[in-house]
Amino acid sequence: MQIQPRTPDQTGAAHDRVYRSLRTRIMHGELGPGEALTLRGIGKHYGVSMTPARESVRRLAAEGALTLSSSGRVSTPELSNDRIEELAALRALLEPELASRALPRAHFALIDRLEAINQGVSQMVARHDASGYIRMNLEFHRTLYLRAQAPAILAMTETVWLQLGPTMRALYSRLKRSEPPYNHKLIIAALKAGDEPGLRLAVRTDSTQGLRLLKN
Amino acid sequence: MQIQPRTPDQTGAAHDRVYRSLRTRIMHGELGPGEALTLRGIGKHYGVSMTPARESVRRLAAEGALTLSSSGRVSTPELSNDRIEELAALRALLEPELASRALPRAHFALIDRLEAINQGVSQMVARHDASGYIRMNLEFHRTLYLRAQAPAILAMTETVWLQLGPTMRALYSRLKRSEPPYNHKLIIAALKAGDEPGLRLAVRTDSTQGLRLLKN
DNA sequence: ATGAGAGGAATGTGATCACAAATCCTGCCT
DNA sequence: AGGCAGGATTTGTGATCACATTCCTCTCAT
Structure with missing residues (x-):
């Protein structure tokens, strides 16, 4: 203060x-x-x-x-389970759309940057830095979605992230296990392969799996 | 004033x-x-x-x-074409989801109310009341979506409506033809039949067709 | 006639104040 | 020891003010 x-x-x-x-x-x-x-x-x-x-x-x-x-x-809000599920559903709707729009514009330079950010994510996981993990994770997603050239959809997605912020902190500081960002690797692989359905699925899974753990 | x-x-x-x-x-x-x-x-x-x-x-x-x-x-905002397209895409993403969630809960009383509101829409079309048409049209959609029991998604959808308000006024006061709300009838028919894919398609079409005319 | 410039009106910003409501803390009573 | 009452403090709300900036308009010179 x-x-x-x-x-x-x-x-x-x-x-x-x-x-x-x-x-x-x-x-x-x-x-x-x-x-x-x-x-x-x-x-x-x-x-x-x-x-x-x-x-x-x-x-x-x-x-x-x-x-x-x-x-x-x-x-700061204390979200009910129902609201968390809704926000997860919104992520599952919006983020695959953004990823899909970004796919045709995703060149090597972008993928390189995503891989670099992903290493940052791993570092944060290793040092159990919940806030740093959230920051890096969101930077990964935002870097990809910026390529979609869809500012209105991106703004709406960030609003969802914003509402989930305090809850994600509670989530990630509770689970101590150091999980690697497996879905991020799937996302990068789908980007490299130009595999649109695979990309949508990987993004959808990545954006909702964390919240799924919170339903206890 | x-x-x-x-x-x-x-x-x-x-x-x-x-x-x-x-x-x-x-x-x-x-x-x-x-x-x-x-x-x-x-x-x-x-x-x-x-x-x-x-x-x-x-x-x-x-x-x-x-x-x-x-x-x-x-x-009030003056939306670019790109932004209008994005907002239409958001409606196309969010509203079929809300309609789909409302479908299992849509009983006869709801369908009756939707048909009554739809008559109000026709009245507004007949008297060329752009603002009244928008109000009735949104009431039709909101009445259906309220059954989805998804306040967060509905709030986000209303935010999209809000952004489109002034633009929709400009749109509906420009086109003078008195089109009947054909897609609303498709929506009601799909609700009665319990036809989920048909409902999604009708809602998607209804929520985006108006904006499609604005791309000139 | 047209463009630039000056002056005045209008507008948003941030600070401060008075006030009411809510909250918290203390001390007393049972 | 526990609960409740009452006062003190905290907190949000709305109004008002001074100030800087912007915007508009009128005028004058070219």
């Missing part, structure tokens, strides 16, 4: 800086489910008044990244 | 009332693409200060219902 002065080159508005920082922290699972936040606390943390903090929180609440209680209190 | 005093039973917060009203107006196509709004104007209109107006606008901007220019000016 320390002041984080605004860097002089960052010319964005204050609320946008706060929003972006909070959004990244939530998406990467740096906050667990049900953690409480306060407007004054956020303001203090970023060295701004309540106004930008409020706007950031409202924006994140609109995206489902934060929950507002009936009295206006702010916290 | 007149004061709209808060009804005493409406116990919600001011910003929520403003948000809901603006959201409905945008989704139903009461505002055309590229229309400008001002915080002070919204505040005057609803009899509140700039603060609730600002929060409503930010929230709607987060959902893609409003566009914020680089200088912070607020307006």
Whole structure:
């Protein structure tokens, strides 16, 4: 909890800086489910008044990244099993579509970068860094999906990731086993082979398998 | 532009009332693409200060219902063709899924209500009421999808509708022909027959055909 | 007639304040 | 020891203000 002065080159508005920082922290699972936040606390943390903090929180609440209680209190969401299943279904719908659109544009340079990111994923798994794993995993997917040239679909997919952030943290810090990113290798293989049905299946499996473990 | 005093039973917060009203107006196509709004104007209109107006606008901007220019000016979005195609693709992905989930729960009472709403659609088509047509059309779809018991997917779908609101207004007020809602009849027939593939296809066609006309 | 420029109006942003509601903590009573 | 009441503190909400920026319009010179 320390002041984080605004860097002089960052010319964005204050609320946008706060929003972006909070959004990244939530998406990467740096906050667990049900953690409480306060407007004054956020303001203090970023060295701004309540106004930008409020706007950031409202924006994140609109995206489902934060929950507002009936009295206006702010916290990260605690998802029910039904909601987790729905969000997994959304990933299963959206991500194969993005992968399929990216496939014809996926050249060697992209595949190389995906393999490099995948090594980063393995490192995070090895050191049991839940947040780092989530960050690398999402970077893998986003790098692929950016090639789809479909910003609206990608934005919607990221909204789903955002809602799942705190829950994924709880999930990945619970399971201690160091599983290798097997599905990522399937994805890369399908990309190399130009195998569209295989790619869709691998992406679908990868994006939903983690959530499947949470139904206990 | 007149004061709209808060009804005493409406116990919600001011910003929520403003948000809901603006959201409905945008989704139903009461505002055309590229229309400008001002915080002070919204505040005057609803009899509140700039603060609730600002929060409503930010929230709607987060959902893609409003566009914020680089200088912070607020307006309804003017969608590019690429973005319209993406949003149509999202409807084509999400809505068949919702319809499929609703199918096993669609009993006679629901089908009756759908047929009644469909008559309302025809009325709006007959009187060339673009906004009324959009409202009735969306009510038809929402009534069906509510049976899917999938609030997260439905919320995401409504976000897509919201983004398309102003564009759909421009579309339906341009084409003067009074087309009957043929695909809605296909949807109802598939529901009665329990024909899941037919239902998916009819929903997919219905949700994308209108947007297809806009690619000129 | 047309384009550039200056001045004024309009607009968004962030800070601060008063207020009400909710929450938390303390201490008392059973 | 446990629960409850009551006050103190925390917290969100909405209004208002000062300020910087943007936008519009009118004017004047070419």
